[in-house]
Structures are given as structure tokens and as C-alpha cells.
Amino acid sequence: MFGYLLKRLIQMTLVLWVVSVIVFLMMSFTGDPVFMVVPIDATDAEIAQARRILGLDQSLLVQYWRFISSLVQGDFGNSYVFRQPAMTLILERLPATVEMVLVAMALALAVAIPLGVYAGANPESRISRTIMAGSLLGISLPGFWVGMVLIFLFAVHWGFFPSSGRGDTAEFFGLRISLLTADGWHHIILPAVTLSLATMAILLRMTRAGMMEVGRQDFMKFARAKGATRRDVLYKHGLKNALIPVITIFGLQLGDLIAFATITETIFSWPGMGKLLIDSIYRADRPVIVVYLMLVALIFVIINFLVDIVYTLIDPRITLK
């Protein structure tokens, strides 16, 4: 286990370093950030002064060295646009994104697993066919379209939900959480549903495929023969064996949604961090992009690690080396 952890840690450091190098190189092609902060009729002297203030007067190599050496001391650099620490900008937006994604993922699981098991166990039934057709819609409809339709129907037309924003929040260990207030739930439903649809459809189809595969195995017939109820056979024996690929996809989707919920956040003007990434790309705000993508890489590494641990809990034959 210790060896495994150490290996993972080294891998992670390597991944983070590669991300930082790639982003630094990429950003030298996406435009000069100094023109995003000075007025368009700025004189050369004014531009030179802005460059100096932003630390952009040095060569790319020197800039990178400065970035890495202050990173080691825990300083992630300041945004060119906001002139605030990049890490603070991201972290103050992180809770909003995470809570929306968690609600979306919970929703996806709660719907996908039972329906997937049902569709896998009864592949020929009419209900299963309806479920599968519905899941195809879930995969193929673009999120921004679903979001707009939901806003039009549920906010503008019927007035059940607000169209945008985050609503009231309550403090919890210094974090602002909207899941602790009724108004917060009222606001989170539409964006969470929008965000969950695609993941829901994928998980459902994975579960169904796994269940159909497992259903042909001898141990399923054996379990049935020894007198286990149909429910026990499906959920205890079947689902457990079908779950490994579902968990893998779940982990990847979770990371993906936290990192890139941008479109849903923009449509519902949800104050999360995905919008920060897009805005920063438009404004060539390199420090924010670097820190953001490194943080995302870190989140993926952690989620994958947790997924590995869950494997061993579900299937004792798997060990971590």
C-alpha cells in the first residue's frame, strides 16, 4: 500500500509539472495579455509600464522559472486581469461548482442504477425499450439546449423555478453552501438536472450492458437455484459484478463535470469556477489558466485514486500494488 501511494505521488507530481509546461507554452500563442488590460490607444511607454507591473517584461523562460520557484513556496501567482491571487479566485468559486456537480451526480446515480438494472434484466420489455430510447436522447441532446428549454418552460412559462443565480446560502465551516437553504435548493434544481442528463444516460447504458453480460454467468443461475430472491440476485450478485466499469466512468464523469461545467454555469449564471476558465482564456490570463488546469489534474488524480480504492471494496480479488 505504501509503495502504491508513493508511486501515485510521483506520478501526480509528474502530471502536474507536464500540465504547467504545456499551458505555459500554449499560452504564448493565444495573444498578449497586456493588450487586455491597457486602453487601445495606449502609447508604447504606457504598454511598457503595464508589462513591467504584470511581470511580462521578462523572457518566457524567466517567467516560467519565477512561476515554479514561487509555486514551491506556495505562491501560485496573481491574475493579470483581476490582480488577485489566482488560487483565491478559483477556490472562492469552487464550492458552488462542487455542490452543483454533487447534486447532479447523485441525481444521475439515483436514476441510472435502478433503470439500468431493470433494462439489463428485462431487455425485451417495452419499458426497457422506452428507457433505452430516452437514454439516447440524454446523450445526444446538447446541454446548452436542454438548459435553455428548461429555463423557458420551468422559469419563464410556468414560473416553478428561478431562471438563474444561486439563491441564499448558509455558512458551513466558512464555506458558503446553498444546499442548506430552501431557496438554495430551489435555485440548484434546474442547473443540476441539466448537468446530470448526459452522465445519467451514460451510466444507465453502462449498467445495462454490465447486467446483460453478468446475467449470462453461471453464478447468477446458481444463486437463483439456491433460492435467493430475484431482487437479491440482481442487486447483490449481479450489480456488484457489473459495477466496476460503471464506477470507472462515474469517476471520470465526476472529474469532468467539476472541471468543465462551464456551459451549464454560463447558461444559469451559476457563480462557479468553470466560467472563470472560459473568461480567462478569452482574456489570455495565463496565471489563472495554469493554476486552474493544474488543480483539475490534481482533482482527476485524487478521484482516480478513490476509484481504485472503491474497486477493492467491491471486488476483494483486486489489490492495489
Next chain:
Amino acid sequence: MKYLSETALHASALGLALMAATAGAALAEKSVTIGLTADPSHLYPLAGEELSSNIIYYHLYDPLVKRSADLSFGPGLAESWENVDDTTWRFKLRDGVKFHNGNDFTADDVVFTVEKARTSIRPDLVANIASITAVDDLTVEITTPKPYAVLPNDLAELLILDSDYTTETGDEKMDLEPMGTGPYMLGEWIKEEKLTLNAFDGYWAGAPKIDTVTFRPITNPATRTAALLTGEVDVIQDLAVRDVDRVKREDGFEVVTRPSLLNVVLAMDTRAKSPTIEGDNPMVDQRVREAIARAIDTDAINKIVMNGLATPSDQFVPASHIGYAEGMSFREMYPVDIEKAKELMADAGYADGFTMTLDATNNRYVNDAQIAQALASMLAKININLQLNIMPKSNFWGYIRVPTEQSSFIMSGWDVPAGDAGSMYGALFYTRDKKEGYGQVNRGSYSNPELDELVDKADATPSIEERDQYLQEASKLLLADIPMIPVHYEQDIYAVRDGVTLEPRVDKFLWAYDMDVAE
């Protein structure tokens, strides 16, 4: 004795609280929620400028000279001003003005702000100030490097900071904890969610009518419309063109439009060799430039691309500006006429046309990429093969930057909120590299000694009337010589619910102090 004074204090505090409570019951709190296109990046005026930040700045801070909604200039924190000699100005400051923290506003704050701006990212704000001194607590003397008639207009953009507070707080924190003399104080700012402002009762021009103003950033245009229709916001900025009819049909809402100052212009290269044109540059010839102007149908662009929500521009600056040439119109001088344009091309020796590239943005101006496409098909009629090079704004400004080594034909926008053509002509048309601070955005490399002379004269006189005369002559000269083609002014489109009074400002800076809400 101590006991007594404390009781007295409590009693009076109680009295105040009671008074406030009764007043509150009699007069319902007025509040308004405004949907903006983006969250402000800054609350510290010297940290940078973009529209959302500018809107908030003017709620929190005041300039010495106030720019009104229709671009006239009047007293702000300065009560009056006079020219002592050609380059010296004396500003009399308003007495009894207080910052939100109770500090008095004095001449030292003005001097501090000017010095602070010099070393910040916005030295352009004080580029025309050579020196500043506090004569006494309520008088400052400003000298300009040369006679400069429109100094007060420039000062409308310099927002005054509290010297003690700003020094103590530091630049980074000023962005989060602003302190000014403006009509509103910062309540709370939750990034990307909302920014709340509370009325400052001690405002020198009288307390605002609306007590609480909330700004919500809603980037997606369709969501902004939805938020208005569901009553979550009372006012929205930048109503999407396609939603205009929908909102007009709905009961209880109103669409408010106003032509903006932003003139979309096409700059033509006038160098002998141009980066994207093979052989000699045809646009050196005024006839070719006129042919291009005559081939571009701005009415068609307005109707088809802009849904009628643009105003074709008749000059380089709007009629309200110093330097606008009375009674002249680019549209009347060069009406659309393809036959005439072809003749001009033939006269210049380019009957077969030529190929060049247009550089344009796709996320900066309303429908910018579509306008570029329309231009390509219009110029094809006079045999100019226009290649499109369209990019996001983050690449654009660096790409087209003087010395424009890659561009022949550029579409961009220009606005002069200072209400004066001089700074625009100096930056866009003055010969490059001749004088510091002139011609720095002359992307077409236009060079005309007559124009340079007129701009020099305008910038050398302390009299506004004379300046206007010189700049009008410059306008006439430019309209005849066509170094650039003005296309149109975009229109600003707002939507409000009934009961909210909104008079849009020409400079787009929504100002709650001028707004009101029905009871």
C-alpha cells in the same frame, strides 16, 4: 459624570434608532436589481478598465468634473475652474464632501490620486497633466505640458481616491474594499453572483432615491432576457437583438435603445507596399479608397446584419463632439454606387481589382464576423477579392498593433467618451513616429502634413472654440481624403420592467443615482 454621559449617549442612540424605524415604515425601501453582461473585474479605478468595472466605479467614486448622460461636462468634486494662463488651471474644490469612512475630501486627495495614477497601470489618465500642487485645502493647481483646452473633459475619467485609506489598504485590497465619495457604498460582493450597493446618505449632491442596488452578472443573453421576464431582475443591459420583439410584445416591460459612441471603422493601409497585397498597394490612390467606400452599403448591413439596430455613421465622431463638421455626411458624399466605384477603380488602373485580407474580430462588436462577411460580398462587386482573417479579441489587438506588419485592411471600433475628436485624430491619423503620444494607433500608416498641422494647432490652443475650428477643418480634410471608412454606431439596447425609470447614458455607464423606481 461618566455614567451620565453614557446614558445620554444610549438615549440618543435609541432616539435615532426609533426615528430610523418610523422613517423606514413611512417610506418603503426602494431597491433595484440590474442584470449586467459580466461581473466587474475591479473596484479599484487604477487597476484597469472595462464596462462592468466602470459602471461600479462611478457609483463608488466621483471625478472632479462630472460627465452627464448626454456628454456635457459640469462640476463634480470641483465646484469651478479657471485658466490662470495657457497651461495652468486652477480648480476650486467642493467644501464639506466626505468619503464613506467619514474622512474629509481635500486637495491632498486629488494630488495623491494623480501621483498614484502615474505609477499604476493607467498612466494614460494623467498623460496631459505635467504637475499638480495643492494651493490650499480646497484648491489645486494643475499645469499641462502644452495648452490643452479639454483638460476638464479628461478629468471626468479620473476618480478621486482617499489618500490615507488607499495608502493604508494597498492596491490589492482596494479591489475588494473600495472607498470613495460616490452616491453608493459597497454592501457585499460575491464574485460572479451579485454585487450590492447601499445608498450613501451623506452624498454631497443629496442622498440617492434608490436605497439598494444589486448588480447580477448574467453572461448568456437568453438567460438575461429570462431573468427579466421572471422578475428576478428589473433592468437588463444589452438585450439580445433577437429578443427585442419578444420583450416588446410582453406586457409590463419596455425596451430602451440609444445610439452608442462606438463607431465601427475600416482602416485602409496607405503604405506603398502592403503586407497582404501583391505588388503595389492600390489603396495609396484616393480613388481606390473612394471606390471601396462607395461599394459598401451600410444601410444593407444595418437592415440585414444588425436587424435595424445600428445607426450608419456620417463622420468619425458623433454630432455631440468637439470637431464634428457641421452639415457634412460621409453617406451623402459617397453614396452607394457600384458603377461609379468601378469607374474609379478603372481610372486608378485597377479595373481587374486586387486581393487583400480583412482582419476582424468575432467576439468584440455586435455581429462583427457577419459584418466582415457582408463586406467581402460587397467588395466582390468591384472585383476586390477580400480574404477574411477573423479572430477572437485576445489575439486581435496584438495582431493589428502598430507597426501593423501583417495587416492591410482592419475593422475595429473607436469611441471618444471625452467628447472631443482631437484625441482620436491624434491617435489614429497623425503621422507615425513623429511625435511622442501621437499616431500610436495609426494602423493605416496615414500621413498628411496638413492634418498633422491642424492637430498640432488644436492641441496648442487653450480656447475650446479655436480647438473646435481646427478640428472641424481636420474632419473635412479626412472626409475628403478617406484614410478610413466609418460604418456605423452600434445601438445600446436595454430592457426594463414598468415602474423603473432609465435614461441610458451615451457612455453606457448605467448610473442608479439617475434612476428611480415607482412605489
